[in-house]
Amino acid sequence: MTKQALIIGSGIAGLAASIRLASKGYQVEVFEANSYPGGKLTEIAQAGYRFDAGPSLFTLPELVDELFLLAGKKPEEFFSYQRLESICRYFWEDGTRLTAWADTDRFGVEVEQKLGEPGVNVHEALSRSAFIYRHLSPLFLEKSLHRLSTWTGPKAMQSYLKMGKLGIFNTMNAANEKRFSNPKLVQLFNRYATYNGSDPYQTPATLNIIPHLEFGKGAFFPKNGMHDITLSVFKLAKSLGVEFQFNARVEEVLVEKGVVRGVRVRGEEVHADVVVNNMDMVNAYKTILSKQKQPKMLLNQPKSSSALIFYWGVRAIFPELDLHNILFSEDYKKEFEHIFRKGSIYEDPTVYINISSVCKPDDAPAGGMNWFTMINVPNNQGQDWDMLIAEARKNIIAKVNRILKTDLESLIEVEEILDPRSIESRTSSAQGALYGNSSNNRVAAFLRHANFSSNIKNLYFCGGSVHPGGGIPLSLLSAKIVADMVD
Template sequence: MTKKALIIGSGIAGIAASIRLAIKGYHVEVFEANSYPGGKLSEIEIEGYRFDAGPSLFTLPEQVDELFRLADKRPEDYFVYKKLELTCQYFWEDGTSLKAYADLDRFAEEVQTKLGEPASSIRDSLRQSAFIYDSLAPLFMNRSLHKLDTWTNPQALKSYMKMGKLGIFSTMNEANRKQFSHPKLVQLFNRYATYNGSNPFETPATLNIIPHLEFNIGAFFPKKGMHDITQSLYKLSLELGVKYHFGHKVEKIWVENGEAKGIRVKGKDEFADLVVNNMDMVNAYKTILKEEKQPKLLLKQPKSSSALIFYWGIKRDFPELDLHNIFFSDNYSLEFEHIFKRGTIYDDPTIYVNITSTHKSDDAPAGCMNWFTMINVPNNQGQDWDKMIEEAKRNILHKLNRILRTDVESLIEVEEILDPRAIESKTSSAQGALYGNSSNNKFAAFLRHANYSSSIKNLYFCGGSVHPGGGIPLCLLSAKIMSEMIEE
């Protein structure tokens, strides 16, 4: 008799989980409160402009390809991407600009020419990043931290011998200050803490693992945009027989005698052999699991930062801009103090502008550009967001005007705004935090919810709020770890 699995939420991890379970022979049904799949990995269309609504950086594409191969499909028949030659452009108020080329030698030469930093500093830093990745990825990214065999397998034993070299006992900022002599390069590499919503002045230097993904392995761009990750995997899941129920908000996970039996949705009970929760872990326990034992320590953990995004249709082309562009704050430590200590937005924020029309011309009308303009902000703690958004927009425009020597506001043809309140309401992310719990201490990796419930049999978890963390690659890996547990 075919076993049945119910998945709550169709974020990218939920879709990946549905594919993996369908391949294992389960009858899979997915229940999604929204009218569309993908969660944060969705898109917005406004008067001829298309925007990827959420995640904008694509690394480790093999995690997507693997799902097609597991289903005996050719990935290129569904999903096509290219490696970027230029991973990011960086701009500062004093007129300094830097191109982070994918070619390591070219990037090292750029740093030496523009900043006077020895090219060897870049090579040494990325060699250390690769070392951290090779030492920890098999342990932290590909296995559950909540199973004994993770800690007793040969790979783990090798990692124990390297602990002093993995950055666990220093902060990212401390490590980068030792590595680089130029403060702008320290700032550039500190930025990688924001990839999981953390503070480089507090998060362990272990997070210097992240540049390895972008430089040593590569950054990529899906030729149809980031939303195509969702669309291609959604299409695959449908071909495998997965059934989706959109506009169906789950009201409760049924638990009897310590075992998940199914869910309640729209007043109707749906029963199954197992239940997979892809909803934010914190909000899941507050709502659909509120009658069950609460993991109080995990629920009390500080949350990651959030984002304020302006989707701007710009009626002009800026040839000096590329896909990924960063306009740095002059005082990075004060910016993070505002985000994590004061719960406010610094008046000189670092601005990220993602422009997919530079690689996908039909994302904007001819001669125009689609600017996904984002700053890191605190999660929602009841602040006066309307006032903060108004002030932030004014500061963002003034900063862009100074650096680009133009009047950006006069070029904005269309606008839509996404703030922490809307992020929470649209994606059920607690407090609008983009990555669940923050990673601002050395124990953060151990303070993420497991991919299974230790107290409720046949209840599993995947997504950015549980192990191994937020971001597309880790969300996909969470589905992989979860499905392997079910097999065991």
């Protein structure tokens, strides 16, 4: 008899888990509270402008390709992407501009010319990042940290011998200050802490693993936009017989004598052999798992940062802007103090502008650009967001005007806003935190919620709020870990 698997949520991890379980012979049904799949990885369209609503950086595309290969399909026939020649353009208030080229030799020359920092320092930093990735990825990213076999295998033993070199006992900022003499380059490499919603002045230097994903493994752009990841994977899941129920909010995970039995949705019980939760772990325990034993330590961990995003349809072309752009704050440390200690937004925030129309021109009308304009902000703790958003909008526009020598307000003809409150309501992310618990200490960085329940048999967890972490690649890896555990 075919075994049944139910998945709660159709974020990218839930979609990937559905494909992996279907490929193992399970009959899979997915329950999604929204009317669409993808979670944060969706899109917004208005007046000829199209915006990827959520994640905008694409790395480790092989994790998406792997899903098609599992199903016996040729990935390139369903999903295509291109490698970026330039990863990001950086702007500072004093007029300094820097392009992070994917070619590391070229990037080293750029850094030497623009910042006066020896290019060899860049190569050494990226070599260290590759070293961390090589030793930690097979252990901490691709396996469960909550199984004894992970800690006692030969790869674990090799990593133990390298602990002092993996950055566990130092902060990201301290490691970068030791490596670079130019504070602008320290700031550039500190930025990678934001990739999982952390503070570079608190998070372990182990997170210096992240630059390797961009420079060593490569940064990419899906030719049809980031939302095409969702659409392609969703289409693949359906082709494998996965059934989707939308506008179907799960009310309770059913447990009997320590074994999961299914879920209650729309007042009815749906039974299954396996249940995979792709909902934010914290909100899941508060709602659909409220009757079960609570992992209080994990639930009480500080949450990651959130985001304030302005989707602006801009009636102009800015040749100096690329797909990814950063306009840096003059006082990075103070910005993070506001986010993580004061629960507020600094008056001079670092501004990230993603413009997919640079690579996909039909995302904006002729003569226009679609600006996904984001700043890092604290998670929702009951702040006066209407006031904070109004002030942040004013400060962002003023910063853009200073650096790009323009009058941005007069060029904006479309505007949508996403803030921590709407992130929480649309994606069930606790407090609107983008990456679940923060990684601002060693325990939080490495011991996230397990991919399985230690109390309830056949209940599993995937997604950015559990191991190994947030973002598209780690969410896809969480689904892989779950599928490997089942049976």
